[in-house]
Amino acid sequence: MSPLRFLSSLLLSAGLFQAQASLADDFSACLARLQPEARAKGVESVSYARYTQGLQADLSVLDLLNAQPEFVTPLWDYLAGLVDEQRVADGKAMLAQHGELFDRVARQYQVDKYTVAAVWGVESDFGRITGKRPLLTSLSTLSCYGRRQDFFRGELFATLKLLQDGDLRDTGITGSWAGAFGQTQFMPSTYARIAVDFDGDGHRDLVNSVPDALASTANYLRKAGWVAGQAWGYEVQLPASFPAAQAGRGKRRSLSEWQALGVRRIDGGALPDGALKAAVLLPTGPQGPAFLVLRNYDAIYSYNAAESYALAIALLSDRLRGGSGLRTPWPTDDPGLSRAERKQLQELLIARGHDLGTPDGLIGNSTRRAIQAEQQRLGLSPVDGRAGQKILKALRGQ
Incomplete structure (x- = not known):
C-alpha cells in the first residue's frame, strides 16, 4: 500500500471510530435521561440499571420504521404471501391439533376460534x-x-416492568423490530394489560405457552369490541352506479340501507339483521373486490391498524372456516x-446464474436485483424488481 493510501485508510478508520464513539456516548446519555x-x-432504579447495562444502539431499525410492509406493499402481493394454500393447510392442522384448547378459548372469551387461529x-x-431482533436493543x-x-419509550418501560415483575424472565428476548413479540406478537404495553395465564402455571407466557398466547389474543379481541356470533363482514357485489365516495370505514349505514x-353478498346470500351498522371498503378502488365490514372487523383492525393487515386476518379466518x-x-x-411460488422463483433465478444462496421465499434486495436483470433481459416492463406472476411465468417458460 502506498503511503498516501495508508494514511487515507488510517484517517477513515479514525473517523469511523470517532463516529461510533460519539454515537455510543449519545446513546448512553439518552438512556440516563430516561431513567x-x-x-x-x-x-426501579436498580432494575433499570441492570436491564439497560451494555445496551448498544442499532440504527438499522430506523430504516424499518419508515418502510412497514402493510403500507408500502401492493395489497395483492401482501395477501398472496399471507393467505396462501400452505398457511390455510397449516391453520387447519393447528385447529385439529389444538381443537379442545381452541374450543375452550372460544367459550370463555366468546370470540371466533378461526379468527384467533388466523x-x-x-x-x-x-x-x-x-x-430475531433483541427487544431491549430495538426499543x-x-x-x-x-x-x-414517546411511543417507543412507553413500550421500553413496559418491557422493563415485565422483566422486573417476572412476567418475562429472559433479558435477551427477541421479537420484531418495533417491539412486538411472542406467538401472537403483542407489544409490551399490550402484554402488560391484556395477557392472561390460561395454562395455570402462574405466569403469563406468550412466548412459550400456546394456551396463554391464544387466550390472550381472544381476550384482546373481546376487549376491542368483538361481538359473539357475528361475522367480520362479507365480500359484496356493488351496483354499477355505486358512488365510491360512500366507501370507507367511517361511513357507516345500516345493513338495510x-x-x-x-x-349484495357476492355469494348471493342474504345480509343479516338490517339494523346492524356496516361500512363498504374498496381497498384497491372500484375495480377490485368490495367488502361490507361490521364491528368485528374493527376489532381485528385494532390489533394492527392497517387495512391490509385486517383483511389478511379476515380472509384467512374465512378460509380456515372452509370458505373458498x-x-x-x-x-x-x-x-x-x-410463499411456495416465491421460493420457486428464486430457484429459477439461481438456475439462470444469480447468486441468491438457499431459496427461502423471502424477497430481499439480492432477489429484487436478479429479477430486474431478468426483466431487462426478457424485455418485460416495468423493470422494477417486483416478484409477480409475469416474471415467474416467463422464467418457467424457459
Whole structure:
C-alpha cells in the first residue's frame, strides 16, 4: 500500500471510530435521561440499571420504521404471501391439533376460534417465526432516535416492568423490530394489560405457552369490541352506479340501507339483521373486490391498524372456516406470489446464474436485483424488481 493510501485508510478508520464513539456516548446519555421517566412508570432504579447495562444502539431499525410492509406493499402481493394454500393447510392442522384448547378459548372469551387461529398464523406462522431482533436493543434505540420516540419509550418501560415483575424472565428476548413479540406478537404495553395465564402455571407466557398466547389474543379481541356470533363482514357485489365516495370505514349505514342501495353478498346470500351498522371498503378502488365490514372487523383492525393487515386476518379466518376465498380478482395483470411460488422463483433465478444462496421465499434486495436483470433481459416492463406472476411465468417458460 502506498503511503498516501495508508494514511487515507488510517484517517477513515479514525473517523469511523470517532463516529461510533460519539454515537455510543449519545446513546448512553439518552438512556440516563430516561431513567427518571422509567422510575415514574414503576421501573426501579436498580432494575433499570441492570436491564439497560451494555445496551448498544442499532440504527438499522430506523430504516424499518419508515418502510412497514402493510403500507408500502401492493395489497395483492401482501395477501398472496399471507393467505396462501400452505398457511390455510397449516391453520387447519393447528385447529385439529389444538381443537379442545381452541374450543375452550372460544367459550370463555366468546370470540371466533378461526379468527384467533388466523392471528396466530399471520403474526408468527403458528409460532414458527417470532422475530430475531433483541427487544431491549430495538426499543431503546427507537426511544432515542427517529420519530415516535414517546411511543417507543412507553413500550421500553413496559418491557422493563415485565422483566422486573417476572412476567418475562429472559433479558435477551427477541421479537420484531418495533417491539412486538411472542406467538401472537403483542407489544409490551399490550402484554402488560391484556395477557392472561390460561395454562395455570402462574405466569403469563406468550412466548412459550400456546394456551396463554391464544387466550390472550381472544381476550384482546373481546376487549376491542368483538361481538359473539357475528361475522367480520362479507365480500359484496356493488351496483354499477355505486358512488365510491360512500366507501370507507367511517361511513357507516345500516345493513338495510346498504341493501336498499343495491349492495349484495357476492355469494348471493342474504345480509343479516338490517339494523346492524356496516361500512363498504374498496381497498384497491372500484375495480377490485368490495367488502361490507361490521364491528368485528374493527376489532381485528385494532390489533394492527392497517387495512391490509385486517383483511389478511379476515380472509384467512374465512378460509380456515372452509370458505373458498375471494370471488373478485384484484385489479392487476400481474398478481402476487404465494410463499411456495416465491421460493420457486428464486430457484429459477439461481438456475439462470444469480447468486441468491438457499431459496427461502423471502424477497430481499439480492432477489429484487436478479429479477430486474431478468426483466431487462426478457424485455418485460416495468423493470422494477417486483416478484409477480409475469416474471415467474416467463422464467418457467424457459
